[in-house]
Amino acid sequence: MKRTSKSPVFWSLPTLLGATALGLLATSGHALAADPIKIGVIAEAQAIAGASIPQAAQMAADEINAKGGVDGRKIEIITYDNHSSSADSVRAFQRAVNEDKVNIVISSYISEVVLALEPWASRLKTPFITPGAASNEISKSVHNDYEKNKYTFHGYLTSAALALSVCDAAKELLVEQKHMKTAVIMSEDAAWTTPLDIGYEECLPKIGLKVLDHIRFSPDTTDFTPIFNKIEGAKPDVIITGISHVGVQPTVQWKNQQVPIPMLGISSQATNSTFGADTNGAAEGVLYQGVSGPDVPVTPKSLPFTQGFKAKFGNFPSYAGYTSYDEVYYIADAVKRAGSTDADKLVAALENTDWEGTIGRIQFYGKEDQFTHSIKYGKGLITGLMLQWQDGKQVAVWPKEVAKGQLKFPSFIKVTSN
């Protein structure tokens, strides 16, 4: 085939570079004291997990502005709906940086979207934090090419840390309390579950749960009967989940088909307070990992945030709402410490973050760590929680310090070691 015209990439690159240069020129001048700090928020407005991101960010900005802002500068949140699409997100990112002149971007709970934005944060030299994506690759890229990718921060746990958190909870709740011995991993085929599954395969045998089978399925699966059928055939004591794009459907079918095996693991949709109603109560007994819960005082800041959010928006925030709220605060803190919104100075200040937020104490892994710029996992920092849907409510059952209830399962579940 003969090329008759230049591909769009060829002509768009100089245009973009030009626009970026103009953008840099425009922002490089000395910021006036009254100049607002602009934070671009690109999120999935139609998804429950994504909808909380701009809402929580705005709430944090309003609170900071009410107290006089950062050194007299107000925080301005500019939001963009990405329709859960990577392409839309990239366009929004370019618009945010080149036209709306944002200083930093908070975006998305979907790993595929964040991985698409990461090179743009590098090209446009704009700091960028995700409040909810999990893929290890996000922070690994920062580690592998620090100078280029240092603009990206991973404001949520990596899949590796999530797997650890699930295993830590499963050890106490399932192995020590219920004497379970075997498990089947059930996860959706997506960027974030590849490292999660590696983490599960590694840590489950260590805590004493033998992995009998491992089922990965397409995220557009609607009929889970064959999957549960296969799992039951393996006779495990527990199903360890890794689901986010799906959630309502497998949970409802699990209950309707009365699959007698409990589910524990990552089930992102279960973190939403609407999950109970969306599943018509089928969520009862589902155990899911979270960094927060509507009634869990992880830190003194947790409950005032959840209650304030509920009062303002009518529902509890999704998990990415908590992180997005914290992010605006520690960005403001970093701007204050850096005394500037200059990208490189802001990156350096963010690296030194030590902020008690709503989900724990937030610090970032350094240049030498495997997951550079990802939030640190561990005791005294962020350990995550295990919660269970009980009587239509999300109840914390692990760790002991914040647990409000014991494990409780619907009658069709048989909690015994096979």
Add this chain to the structure above:
Amino acid sequence: MLAFQILIDGFAISALYALGATGFTLIFGVSGVLNLSHGAIMVLAAVAAWAAASVLHMDTYSGALVGVAVALVAALVTYYVVVQPLQKSTRIPNEEKEIFVLTGTLLWGIMIQELIAYFFTNNAKTVLPIVEGVIDIFGVRTPKNEIFTAAVCCLVIGLLWLLVNRTRTGKAVLAASMNPRGVTLLGLELTNIYIVVWAIYGILAGIAGVLLGMFLGVSSYSVGPLTASAFSIVVLGGLGSVSGSLIAAFVVGYLETLTAYLVSPAYRTIPALLLLVIVMYVRPQGLLGRR
């Protein structure tokens, strides 16, 4: 054991496919309209039934009725707002009308999909089953709701058959599908027949949508796949042939179930699509198509 499992699950899903595709093929047979907003109307019915029960706290039966009623209204609105104006337009050349209606209903479906996502988010919703619990059939733990779904689908398709073959209105509909000009010569208003067909379609799509919401659950993402699956079933069976669609629905339903159980759930839809391609090569008019 596995054979029974496949037989039972495959039957429920096939019956649901059949019900969904019947209305779709009926409209094409009678008025030549390929309604690409089909998936959106089904999802709308399920979401309405969910909202009536979960948001407005109605009981399950009323919720299901609300779902079907909403689909009926949506089907009539589709006809009056999208299809009829395009068909009656004097500015669109006759030979281009089909493509205009195709595009019009596609866009209409996307609008409904976006509205659902806007008001109810794109997370999946499930309708509370009318019958709960499970029973044991040949050692297969089967949700009673699955049997209910299959029974309702068969019943509704049976009623449709009676309507078309045993009532005056039905015969007029049948006549219109064979020879529209002849029907008008007999003094019947074609538009009235179209309205009847769209109303029947709305009820069928509504029931299918609500049952799907109970059986598997739906989200705004289901709109495209549902339209595509109805479309491929109808093409496989022969455009406009109701009995062809019924057979094709069971072929597709069982092929998918067999693949999901014996190969992998991840490849569920692939063999049915391959079959569609093969049928297009060797028998372009579909299994029971007339043209």
